[in-house]
Amino acid sequence: MPRRRDVERYAPRRETRHASLADFEAAGPGSGIHSISAGEATVDLLLDDDVQSGSLVVFLPSAVNSSVSWPYFQGLSLATVTGQPLLSFSDPTIERSTGITTAWTLGDDRYWLHHEMDRYIDAVRRGRRLIFVGSSAGGFPALYYGSRYPDSVSVVVNPRTHLFTPPTHLQLTPSRLYGAEGTVDRISELVPLAPGSPGNTVVYLQNSADHVYFSGHMVPYLQQAEPGARIWTHLGDWGAGHKPAPPAFLHEVVRTLATADTLDEGIHRLPLERFAGLDAVRAEQMDQNIRHFTAG
Template sequence: MLHSGEFENPFADPRRDVSKFEGRRWDHASYDSFRGKGELLPGLHTIAHNQLDIDVYYEPAGSDTTVAIFHAALSRPDAPLPMFTGARVTQDGPVNRIYVSDPGLYSDPSLTLAWYAGASELPLQKILPGIIHKLVDAAGGSRLMFFGASGGGFAAMYYSRLFPESLAVAINPQTILREFPSYTLRQYTQAAFPGIPQADVLDRAICSDLRRPYAESFPNHVLYVQNTQDDHMEKHLAPFWEAVRGNDRLHVKLGDWGDGHVPPPADEIREIIASITAQPGPWGKALDAAGYKSEVSMTA
């Protein structure tokens, strides 16, 4: 076992604390080192890349289904990292879990949201798929789900599309980063891409608008869960739906869970996921069997 001290980062984020993972912590000197690793043991795997650590927690269960889980924005700037959430909503039934903490947050200790889009020294949207591939291969099984809410929902939808026949379950996701409050977006782009104009970051450095890739091809499945009292309904769901109108791989579940950017209760999210994973076969058939028919309108 290697420990993170062997790859000491002089710019380490003070929020980062991996002490609770002692005894189940595995560090990798580089992306290539991780990809070339033989057996992957359960626990925290940290992949060093320049000065930003990519932290993933691998929890195999011998299941045919693997769930990659992306967290939403931190609830406060000093929240401890790495951040791994989603255990409760995926607890029904044995599934392999891959928890991913957003390494873009290490760009600046004040950041709370980075959309898993990376930084100037970390092309995360290009290298994270290879990390997930490695973990999925290690876990085995034939079905892969990506899960996330809000900013994590953006990530779930982005990365799922790179894995044909996978499923993204996205709760109140952003789909167009320009439609997010300007302060938070500016804080991210300035910290993660210093000296680069925000327009260049959004247009060239990262994929910031999911309409473009999904309009080009839709090789995966998406269950898009949206609160009708959230402004994301108009700013994110409506334009995305227009871009992919008529695609039977998009399934939309609308609900009224309160005023504003409010997700369904955790137990309801858990039931949604359990109802799908309990169904056998490919995700398209599983979604139909669970009652999530392909949407041809945005009527609740």
């Protein structure tokens, strides 16, 4: 069943419809909800741009449940608390069915959003530092798109770093997103399966007790990082399972990176470790897990 469309929940923001991406670019878009026609699909983004800042938070959505309407924008409270302008994308593929919870903001067989995502961002960037933020499923596009901007930073929380590493529902129903030929092999030719070694700065926040994502996503991602990659990590004990970083901590990270004169200055003000090798990361995770279980 297709999702119900509802933009009124984001009032008093007003919706502006654009006939095409080129129309959106030419409009010099300002604050509000922008709905851009892209063939059979609609790309919806929310722009809160009334705050003076040298940074712009680009928020990529995590998975949603079957009951939410579309578009569905995330990151609003983070932007408010940190006092930063916000560009938030709704995953356009969730429109298709209440059974589709995420397509990692990459697009689908109607419209390959990842081919043109830079144009949506560039239309509203206006020279500002880009801070890509995403948690879990939203971590994948935050890493992938951030890597296209060498002067940006991707802040990710327990991120997915490969599309077909469990857990994922897409293994069962890829054709629902990518058409009759939507096999895993075919999808691997059409969409990025992994973000690759970063071309920008990455702040990787990981719950040490989230064993599935630590072993299945963080470790493989760090294994393929090239020497000298600008990756900083923080392991925290935030509770067993796929529990995110406490909101106050994520707010501190984003606020610090957004307001510092340089990214390096912001990073050195935060409790982060420069990635130098997997042995150190694994040792820290083991130490936190031991303390977690002995304290319990």
